Amino acid sequence: MKHVGSCLCGAVHFEIEGTFEDFYLCHCEKCRKDTGSAHAANLFSSKATLKWLSGEDQVKTFNHQGERHIKSFCVTCGSALPNMQMDGKLLVVPAGSLDSDIDIKPKGIFFLKVRPIGIKTLRKQKNLKITPKMINMKYLLNVVGIHDDMI
Ligand SMILES: [Zn+2]
Numbered sequence: 001m002k003h004v005g006s007c008l009c010g011a012v013h014f015e016i017e018g019t020f021e022d023f024y025l026c027h028c029e030k031c032r033k034d035t036g037s038a039h040a041a042n043l044f045s046s047k048a049t050l051k052w053l054s055g056e057d058q059v060k061t062f063n064h065q066g067e068r069h070i071k072s073f074c075v076t077c078g079s080a081l082p083n084m085q086m087d088g089k090l091l092v093v094p095a096g097s098l099d100s101d102i103d104i105k106p107k108g109i110f111f112l113k114v115r116p117i118g119i120k121t122l123r124k125q126k127n128l129k130i131t132p133k134m135i136n137m138k139y140l141l142n143v144v145g146i147h148d149d150m151i
């Protein structure tokens, strides 16, 4: 399966070959800050490959205090962009950066307790049920490894 994506200003275009295994929303403080929104929405794949079609030199990657909270973005427009994490083992793609449709729905929502905004809006959405079962801490600790300081 092939996906394409780009940044808002159009300088950066990329292509992803492969399927996404997970899709998580995270309300932690870092994700709220780096998205400027109520939560981040990231797709994960351990097998898909990322290819920059244009503007690779416009992509900057920020690693927050070496804590493995990593964000890539376009230096011109600031749009969130994909990056490789876990020494290249994990492709992380901000869902909003994609221009093509995805066939996976969010599998979990993290850090509901720390969210200051947005959750009431989310609960009103009938198609997005939020239950404790969806919070998969094992995933956070073992697979992604991010935010382990916050658990
Ligand atoms: Zn841009």
Ligand SMILES: [Zn+2]
Residues within 6 Å of the ligand: 026, 027, 028, 029, 030, 031, 032, 040, 147
């Ligand atoms: Zn987070």
